Amino acid sequence: MSHDLATQFEGDLGAVLGSDADHETIAETFQRRTFRGREYFHFPDARHGIDRGVALVGETVVPGFPSIPRTLVVDPGIAGVFEETIYIEEKLNGYNVRIARADGELFAFTRSGYICPFTTSIVRADPFETFLTEFPDLTICGELIGMNNPYTPHEYEEVNGVGIRVFDLRKNGDGTPLSPETRYERCADYDLPEVPRFGTVEPAEAAERVTELIDDLNERGREGVMLKSADGETQLKYTTSATHQADLAHAFSQPFDYGREFLFSRVIREAFQAAERGESAAERRERSQALGEAILLPAIEAVESVEAGERIGDNHEIRGDPTAIESLITQFLSQGLQLDIREDYYDEGERVVKFCKVARSSQDKIEHYLDGGLIDQ
Ligand code: ATP
Numbered sequence: 500m501s502h503d504l505a506t507q508f509e510g511d512l513g514a515v516l517g518s519d520a521d522h523e524t525i526a527e528t529f530q531r532r533t534f535r536g537r538e539y540f541h542f543p544d545a546r547h548g549i550d551r552g553v554a555l556v557g558e559t560v561v562p563g564f565p566s567i568p569r570t571l572v573v574d575p576g577i578a579g580v581f582e583e584t585i586y587i588e589e590k591l592n593g594y595n596v597r598i599a600r601a602d603g604e605l606f607a608f609t610r611s612g613y614i615c616p617f618t619t620s621i622v623r624a625d626p627f628e629t630f631l632t633e634f635p636d637l638t639i640c641g642e643l644i645g646m647n648n649p650y651t652p653h654e655y656e657e658v659n660g661v662g663i664r665v666f667d668l669r670k671n672g673d674g675t676p677l678s679p680e681t682r683y684e685r686c687a688d689y690d691l692p693e694v695p696r697f698g699t700v701e702p703a704e705a706a707e708r709v710t711e712l713i714d715d716l717n718e719r720g721r722e723g724v725m726l727k728s729a730d731g732e733t734q735l736k737y738t739t740s741a742t743h744q745a746d747l748a749h750a751f752s753q754p755f756d757y758g759r760e761f762l763f764s765r766v767i768r769e770a771f772q773a774a775e776r777g778e779s780a781a782e783r784r785e786r787s788q789a790l791g792e793a794i795l796l797p798a799i800e801a802v803e804s805v806e807a808g809e810r811i812g813d814n815h816e817i818r819g820d821p822t823a824i825e826s827l828i829t830q831f832l833s834q835g836l837q838l839d840i841r842e843d844y845y846d847e848g849e850r851v852v853k854f855c856k857v858a859r860s861s862q863d864k865i866e867h868y869l870d871g872g873l874i875d876q
């Protein structure tokens with residue numbers, strides 16, 4: 500075991516794991532990485548009672564972010580989970596970011612616990628710096644949203660390029676969340692940008708309230724709601740039809756790169772939502788047609804694009820500190836991603852890169868079938 504990891508087991512990590520944990524086995528599961536010459540460790544999957552994404556930097560244990568359960572029906576799904584007052588927040592569609600302070604510096608982590616150079620360069624500024632100087636024992640959890648990001652570009656009218664919206668403050672080490680009330684106060688005190696919120700509701704009225712909110716969010720093409728208990732420990736998600744269909748459209752634009760489970764789960768979400776709403780024959784036909792178009796139109800376009808000799812995949816446009824952009828690209832390449840760089844230039848001291856993360860399986864399979872390759876089905 501490396502010296503740093505051994506120190507961690509004697510310190511906070513050891514306390515989190517308890518005395519029965521098999522330190523040798525756990526130590527072997529941690530991945531050792533470096534970020535700008537600094538060694539750190541992260542836990543890419545949930546195993547041995549450790550959450551996915553836990554990261555160790557210096558003496559700091561950055562907690563993983565838990566997987567949040569979903570209900571397929573608002574009634575009785577919500578009242579079955581919550582017994583008391585429910586805090587309702589908007590669920591934003593971007594990527595999960597945890598921001599923590601270690602050895603006096605801020606780092607931003609991806610869901611699986613990599614330090615992301617791009618996100619780190621964004622969060623090394625106020626209000627995050629001031630907040631984590633004041634509360635070095637907390638990890639800020641938020642969603643990075645907006646078009647100019649390297650993972651999940653999605654238009655949000657309220658952000659210009661990129662923005663972070665905080666949805667959790669957790670204690671380093673065991674990851675205990677602060678209550679929503681405390682979080683709202685702290686965020687307000689320190690000007691941390693927050694996810695939009697919709698107040699509170701009692702379990703008996705929650706299904707009706709969530710249905711109204713979902714109608715409105717769906718109209719506006721937004722993702723959904725996140726429901727939270729007063730202690731912040733229990734969370735539940737529910738999403739809009741617009742999101743299910745957008746997920747399908749995206750996945751079928753690169754059909755061989757998404758698992759069948761991803762596709763199936765979105766169709767099922769639509770089925771339960773339509774059934775619960777008791778939609779009329781006309782409404783369900785409209786939903787079914789939209790769903791069919793979300794699946795087939797992008798798939799046809801994918802085949803045509805490959806036929807026309809184009810590369811298919813996710814298109815991104817990022818801009819920022821040149822060193823951060825360089826190390827992000829190096830990190831992507833070392834993770835085995837194939838990037839097709841389309842534009843690369845400097846603008847007012849920032850580096851701007853437009854690239855496509857090539858959807859390799861889809862690209863290769865579509866080429867193969869277009870050449871007359873046979874499919875075993
Ligand atoms: P998993 O199933 O492991 O949670 P996922 O990334 O597919 O993975 P999502 O369906 O996106 O999960 O839902 C959970 C994610 O929603 C959180 O990890 C977080 O990044 C994001 N999120 C957006 N808004 C909020 C919010 N208000 N509260 C909590 N999480 C939010």
Ligand code: MG
Pocket residue numbers: 591592593594
């Ligand atoms: Mg998400």
